[in-house]
Amino acid sequence: MTPLNYPELIRYVRAMGARLHISCTANSALANPLDAETGRPLICTELEGLVLQNWCYIATACLCGTDHHDYFIGGSSILGPSAAGTGVYYYAGHPYFAPKGQAMLMHTAAIDLSYADDGVLPIFKPNPNTGTPDLLPSIYAEMFNSVAKTRRWRSMNPPQNNVAWKIYDNKHIYVTVSHDTSKR
Template sequence: MDRDVMNLSVVTFNAVWGDKEKNLNRIKGYIESAAKRGSDFIVFPEMSLTGYDDEAEKSLEEKMQFKLSETIPGEATDEIEKLTQQYGVYVVFGMPEKDAANPANLYNSLAIFSPEGLVGAYRKMHLPAPEPNWAKRGDKPFILDTPWGPVGCAICYDSYCFPELMRYYASKGCRLYINSTALAKCHGKALGTSTLEAAVIREGIYIASANLGGTDLYNEFWGGSSIIGPSRKTWEPYYFAGHKFTDEIACESEIFTATIDLSLASRSCSRTTRLSKEPIGAQINTSPCMKNPCKMRSLENN
């Protein structure tokens, strides 16, 4: 039988754009701190290893993402693997992945670890502008097997504009959904919080959302990492830890931890969506990249 109670952590991470060494050192520090406080599972934001912003005017070979990309496994994942094995924790963090078979192909990826070490990578399937400037699309969902049952992994735009991915994961028995994100203020106030809260109501699932915070190269990121899930008595989403994206202090670097009871997801699902094994909408959208209605841009141009 799957375990129900998990100590879960999400990190609002102020990445230093283009400084992989410093970011990796801080990721390791957060892992050690969270693990020593009893966390079972630690989630970092999209592109936390390097920072997110794109230099649109540069060729692929000149871009930061290309220069700092690594294969999975690679040097950065080898270092994180040692920690997950030492402390017996699950970890997810975002990075630019270089395809080992074709180094000219890059992906916006999550490196995913268990207490045994590196499990694999999830490659973001839905790419808003400006990501197609440097990244290829992934084409497969990723379900992580854990003692708490299957856990679905996704990145940012996958979650906000393509609900069929989360619904697919829920149909496969996932009670926890990982949203590793880089949601900036240029995206507006409605996109993040409203879609995640609606997803909790719709799917009856827990969401561990970890966002970048503060200034990257030119964009200002909301922060607002959170652990959201079903409440016991109503359909209202409940914040077990963290902030809404638009909270005043949400952009500060911080780790948030909650002890969650995943049996609430099972009960909530039974009283709301009653998912079948293959519900309507459970087929994954593999259409071409979509343009983001709000291109990532300098706030000075707002």
């Protein structure tokens, strides 16, 4: 599992100011189904959705080729919002499962991270219609607190997390998580 599997984590670090998310992965063909209608890997849709929803860049480094019993889908890339504001653009590399993405290569690109802040998505800056950002942390806190209090969530007996945060110069966030399973 990578943080890419948790869209709320990407949203959190983006709201804290991160503009580039780097993910080193080993995504296997077995764990990444294809969309029945389009034939595209669902992970491509997920990554592109994260870019568009959070107006950020994602750099992935993914294992490719066969290793023992599994086939790894390659697709190392750097993707982000297009400068034209028309969707997602692959600045380097290729999507998962793409034939060109199966080559073991190093991909580099020059990207302008300021575009993540200056782009067209108003979620992290004041909306001209309301004067406030569309993302309001207090509303998210209320929503997640109400989820934690539901019988459905409590019945799943989720582990209690001990999370340690360390923020350096408002640019770097380091997180350590440990699970307390003694209460299960």
